[in-house]
Amino acid sequence: MEKVHILGGGPAGLAAAYFAKIKKIPFSIYEAKSSVGGNCRTLVFDDCNFDTGAHRFHNKNKIATSAIKSLIDNDLISVNAPSKIYWNSTMTPFPLxxxxxxxxxxxxxxxxxxxxxxxxxxxxxxxxxxxxxxxxxxxxxxxxxxxxxxxxxxxxxxxxxxxxxxxxxxxxxxxxxxxxxxxxxxxxxxxSKHLEGSFLYPKNGYGQIFESIENIISNKIMYNYRIKKIHTKNNSIDQVSFSNGERVKTEKAISTLPLNYFIHILEPSAPEDIITMANSLKFRNLRLAIFTLNCDSFSKNASIYFPEKKFPFTRLYEPKNRSISMAPKGKTCIVIEVPYKDCDKIGEIDDDEFLMSIQNHLSSNNIINRSLFLESKSVVMPNAYPVITKESKINTKKIYKYLKSFKNLKMIGRNAQFKYLHTHHLFNNAFYKINELPS
Known part of the structure; x- marks a missing residue:
């Protein structure tokens, strides 16, 4: 049976590995970092847990819901925590x-x-x-x-x-x-049918979903394997080489790599027009400011959105409102998201300057009393959102037409597909991509 080589150990790659294991298809995952989960991890800071993103799971796809329930069982809890928009110093329900x-x-x-x-x-x-x-x-x-x-x-x-x-x-x-x-x-x-205050959430943080997959396939994950080149031959992905000098022969490949990066590492090179279109694709990064607070709860909301341009951040979320297990009694944690592009100042300033700036915005606008702040931390999330423009829709369609010429290649995930996808999309897509392979 041909082996599947999964490029990238983020949510999409792990979902593909989960279904490959169920179907008894041999596979390996190649992950550039020393940990998997991509931008869907749960980290610990000052006795509080927080997710790298305001993740929630909605029961919108039977395949995805069934898979996640099989992974974490009763730890997938129902949550009712509406979100708000902070506008003109008042709170308005969101969605509107x-x-x-x-x-x-x-x-x-x-x-x-x-x-x-x-x-x-x-x-x-x-x-x-x-x-x-x-x-x-x-x-x-x-x-x-x-x-x-x-x-x-x-x-x-x-x-x-x-x-x-x-x-x-x-x-x-x-x-x-x-x-x-x-x-x-x-x-x-x-x-109120459009309101999304009710959702499902893993008891121990959103990363629990992907940690559960990691636990059952850990011997198939190649950590610290940064992909350097994708070698093609006869309209197929022939080999993958890594920055550590190793190279593997590829029978079947599933890529979750950012679409523009994938095009750039093809060997031989993609046609010039495809490279030009790939260069036009942009991603939005996020820098997170995490603060622990000396109070049991800051708000009752899942997320708070900030549309006004006077605030550099777009969203604030409190993990404890998703699961009480995310913070100890008498303490809570908030996470503030600041989007930026490569070379923006927000991505270059040091942690202390960044965190103090965010804290000043929160306290000077009477959102949080300065006396409540305890500890703080900054986390960077590259390639958090594909910037989907009218032009990028046209270009990605042409790029995908070119990639279809490689008969043993499949692309899944937000960054690989250059689409604004959520967890239920990823699991559903992974299920069908894996089931297209012979067992």
Missing amino acids: DPKSFISDFHIVDKVKIISENIFNIFLSQKPDLSFKEAAYRKYGKTISEKFLINYTEKLWGVSANILHNEVTGDRFKNLTPLTLIKSLFNQRESN
């Missing part, structure tokens, strides 16, 4: 709930919202809109500019006119123009 925020608008703005959304009802649906166009069509300009455009541009680092509407995901699919208009006239009624 018309009942909660429309009452705060001036009568002039309410008239604008009505007229914009009546107009939207009669607009025909169009594919491949920019994020800004899609937001205007769904919520109107007034609501979009106050809550959505600023936040989106902070997170992705490019104009909302350039971003593809795919980055919205499906969080707002039940919030319609008609819902908004009804809410203006009946404040006691609101369509």
Whole structure:
């Protein structure tokens, strides 16, 4: 039976390995670092656990839910912790709930919202809109500019006119123009189907999912194997070489590597036009500021979002609100996400300067009392989000057409597919990719 070589030990690679093991397909995982999990790890700091990202699991795919339940069983707990938007020094439910925020608008703005959304009802649906166009069509300009455009541009680092509407995901699919208009006239009624305050979460942190996979396949993981070259021959991935000088023959390859990096390490080189398109693909990094606080709880929210540009950060989350096991009694931990691109100052300043800047923003805006801060830590997460623009959608389609010429190659994962995917997507994709292989 041909062996599968899985390139990368992040969530997608581990999901693929899990299903390969179930199907009894021989495999090895090659991971550049000394640990696996990628950007889905749970770390310990000052007696508190925190995730490298505000991860939550939604029961949206039977294959993914079944796999994760089989891995952690009763440790997959149900959580009800709504999120909020911090805007104009007030908290507004997120995703947007018309009942909660429309009452705060001036009568002039309410008239604008009505007229914009009546107009939207009669607009025909169009594919491949920019994020800004899609937001205007769904919520109107007034609501979009106050809550959505600023936040989106902070997170992705490019104009909302350039971003593809795919980055919205499906969080707002039940919030319609008609819902908004009804809410203006009946404040006691609101369509709350779009709210996502209920979710599933591993008792010991989101990394528990991937640690559980690591535990059952640890003898198949090659740690500290940084991939240097992908050697191709006769329309196949022939060999993979590593920075330590080793080289392996490849029968089947599953890559979770960032798409632009994968194109750059092909040997022989990819065509010039493919390399140019790969160079245009950009990722957004995150720098996390972790603070332990001298209190049992900071808030009751899963996450708090910050759309205003005066804040350098986009999101704050408190792990203890996902699972009480994440922090000891009398202490809690918060994690603040600051997005940045390569060469931004935020990625170059030292930890002390970065952490003090974030702490000053939180205390000076009366979000957290300065006396509550205990210890702090900074963590960098490279390639956290693929920046999905209208141009990148066109380019990735062409790149994938080229990669399909390699008959023994499969690509899965957020960075390899250059898509804004979540855990349930990754497990579902991994299941089908593995089941396409002969057992």
